[in-house]
Amino acid sequence: MSPLRADAQRNYDAVVSAARAAFAANGTQSSLDDIAEQAGVGNATLYRHFPTRDSLIVETLRLPLAELAAVARELGDSTDPRAALREWVVQLAAALADWNGLADAVAASLTDEGSALRLACQPLQLATFKLLTRAQDASGARRDLTAEELFDLTLAVAWRGGTSRYADLLFDTLN
Amino acid sequence: MSPLRADAQRNYDAVVSAARAAFAANGTQSSLDDIAEQAGVGNATLYRHFPTRDSLIVETLRLPLAELAAVARELGDSTDPRAALREWVVQLAAALADWNGLADAVAASLTDEGSALRLACQPLQLATFKLLTRAQDASGARRDLTAEELFDLTLAVAWRGGTSRYADLLFDTLN
DNA sequence: ACCTGAACACCGTTCAAGT
């Protein structure tokens, strides 16, 4: 929790910026050595700050995750729980499809107990649970579907591109 | 098309056997060097016979692909086109989920023009088209869904394990 | 404390040399 030394902070930020650019351009499987080089930093410095690829992905996802959290809060107040759930699925699928390989990374993290990415996704799973339950209580979604299943299927939609077409098809499943 | 020399044929078969065992145990991303070693063959011999990983996967899939083709033929004669389509989706998803990484390999091959795996999957896509069209003509499936979309979504179901639960949920989309 | 380049083990792919 102690603040980083100034040069360490600079390196940290440079790595995160380079990682974001590399992930956007070449997906989350981008070479970590390349990212370190783009950041103008020794490769071991990257590992010092981010011992796992997941931990680096999580840091680059900070903003999108915050945005999704805001979306979930808004939708939780909607007067149309069914429409709110639809919108959530669409936005979640789109966000998880933003970078190539991200859906794979998230899916793998779900079975990796200590993963930082898994931890970072828990708010998304919780939001899915809340919005699904609310829709079910308003008879806006079938009762035999669990939040785990819906999150998993949304992830699968993201894996195939995260288009709203597929998200809509998935949503039609909820009737 | 000329037959292989006897020792070459032996090596070929040994590689395919070792690949099948490795794919079943560790997924389709198994190390090719390991497979060659397990087969008791130099690594370059593996490459001589299978210039790409996809081509090796296709050869190991020969039997399951033939079985799926037989299933498709049977279902094409069913008197209940809607039930037949459901069964096809369930079986296709299960087959594509049989090995870890197989769904990823197939998905990647779809955008890889010269892939042997893409070619090998074309009969599956054609069967999906035929069975979907037949169900649609019998008012057993929504008309706004294309065979490409259904195949793609079935692949996504396979990616998440290929359980019949998910295949059923996907099927409920077809109403 | 933090950084660095090099080392290590691994992988996919290619090639010169063998029979």
Added chain:
DNA sequence: ACCTGAACACCGTTCAAGT
């Protein structure tokens, strides 16, 4: 014709040496 081990370039990860 076919096989082989070694070579090459690459990657993730770790470590001894620096400041």
